[in-house]
Amino acid sequence: MHSIIANDYELEIGSILDSSFASLLDKYSDVKKIIVSDDNTSEHCVPFLISNYDGLAEAEVVILPAGEENKSLAIVANVWELLTEYGLGRHDLIINVGGGVVTDMGGFIASCYKRGMQFINIPTSLLSMVDASIGGKTGVNLDHYKNQIGVFNDPEAVYIDPIFLSTLESNELLSGYAEMIKHGLIHSTDLFNKVIEQLDIPFELELELLKESIQVKNEVVKRDPLEGGERKILNFGHTIGHVIEGFMLGSEGMTHGHAVGIGMVFEAYLSTKKGKLSQEEFKTIESAILDVFPVPTFSNDDIQSMTALLTNDKKNKGGKILCCLLEKIGECTFDHEISEQEVTEVFLHYKNQQINLN
Numbered sequence: 001m002h003s004i005i006a007n008d009y010e011l012e013i014g015s016i017l018d019s020s021f022a023s024l025l026d027k028y029s030d031v032k033k034i035i036v037s038d039d040n041t042s043e044h045c046v047p048f049l050i051s052n053y054d055g056l057a058e059a060e061v062v063i064l065p066a067g068e069e070n071k072s073l074a075i076v077a078n079v080w081e082l083l084t085e086y087g088l089g090r091h092d093l094i095i096n097v098g099g100g101v102v103t104d105m106g107g108f109i110a111s112c113y114k115r116g117m118q119f120i121n122i123p124t125s126l127l128s129m130v131d132a133s134i135g136g137k138t139g140v141n142l143d144h145y146k147n148q149i150g151v152f153n154d155p156e157a158v159y160i161d162p163i164f165l166s167t168l169e170s171n172e173l174l175s176g177y178a179e180m181i182k183h184g185l186i187h188s189t190d191l192f193n194k195v196i197e198q199l200d201i202p203f204e205l206e207l208e209l210l211k212e213s214i215q216v217k218n219e220v221v222k223r224d225p226l227e228g229g230e231r232k233i234l235n236f237g238h239t240i241g242h243v244i245e246g247f248m249l250g251s252e253g254m255t256h257g258h259a260v261g262i263g264m265v266f267e268a269y270l271s272t273k274k275g276k277l278s279q280e281e282f283k284t285i286e287s288a289i290l291d292v293f294p295v296p297t298f299s300n301d302d303i304q305s306m307t308a309l310l311t312n313d314k315k316n317k318g319g320k321i322l323c324c325l326l327e328k329i330g331e332c333t334f335d336h337e338i339s340e341q342e343v344t345e346v347f348l349h350y351k352n353q354q355i356n357l358n
């Protein structure tokens with residue numbers, strides 16, 4: 001078991017059965033417990049936990065509809081009504097068991113219910129393990145706008161057990177790898193190369209690599225928990241990634257990681273265009289990422305709709321679109337102004353490439 005102090009909560013990586021989860025449940029032995037799960041984890045992960053922990057025998061299980069399109073205030077309000085029916089008080093405990101949607105929503109549900117109650121995150125997707133479940137961001141989408149409503153609030157503890165990765169579909173697993181690639185790009189060439197190599201055998205993720213990736217995020221968050229400055233580098237690839245993901249919510253959908261993968265390539269392209277990242281490193285990033293996360297064919301109308309969404313990004317300030325850019329692999333800087341025109345140009349660059357290829 002690898003235990004890390006993340007701000008003031010425990011973050012443990014390894015088998016949950018060897019973790020402090022049992023003793024934490026003992027601490028909460030006399031309160032009600034609610035497990036927040038989704039259609040998938042209620043079937044594949046929650047029974048494993050209930051059968052291993054007597055402290056969960058009486059827990060109520062709330063099942064959220066799976067999927068980013070359900071990460072909404074309407075669903076959250078339904079759960080608050082349910083918690084009220086269960087007579088849940090502010091000293092009771094919520095245990096979130098699921099991917100990023102569950103840990104983001106469950107954290108938000110706990111943070112606002114009766115002005116805030118304790119919650120624990122047990123992430124079951126790679127995306128949630130390396131990103132969503134750690135760092136205290138909770139929230140929901142508002143229409144096409146990702147995570148538009150939410151609060152920063154740390155969980156009581158996070159237990160990261162790779163055993164849950166075995167039940168993931170490969171596109172879900174790859175989605176998490178996008179955030180690991182991001183951690184490499186903002187931290188070191190060595191980590192970036194290791195993650196890219198790991199992509200050849202995604203289901204055989206090395207525990208050490210998982211820990212290293214989580215440590216990158218954890219260290220940044222510890223220095224800047226409320227995203228006043230440095231934490232913004234964790235948004236690399238997300239300015240453009242979020243508009244692609246938000247736009248795709250209205251059609252066939254796209255995993256968060258796939259959208260962020262494309263967003264990282266597009267933002268790396270802008271980094272090179274603005275004289276920062278070298279052309280050679282850009283080509284390395286582009287070929288490694290697009291191999292796994294290809295760019296779909298967007299029409300001119302699609303591109304226009306997406307660039308229009310950019311103006312409402314949370315990271316913007318004073319009407320300016322702000323973005324992270326890469327200086328080189330392993331070094332990212334933040335608060336760079338980009339224009340709608342520049343983003344349109346990147347989309348058109350990749351659209352034209354596709355036309356050339358066909």
Ligand code: GLY
Pocket residue numbers: 131132134135137231234235
């Ligand atoms: N996912 C970016 C952050 O937690 O800051």
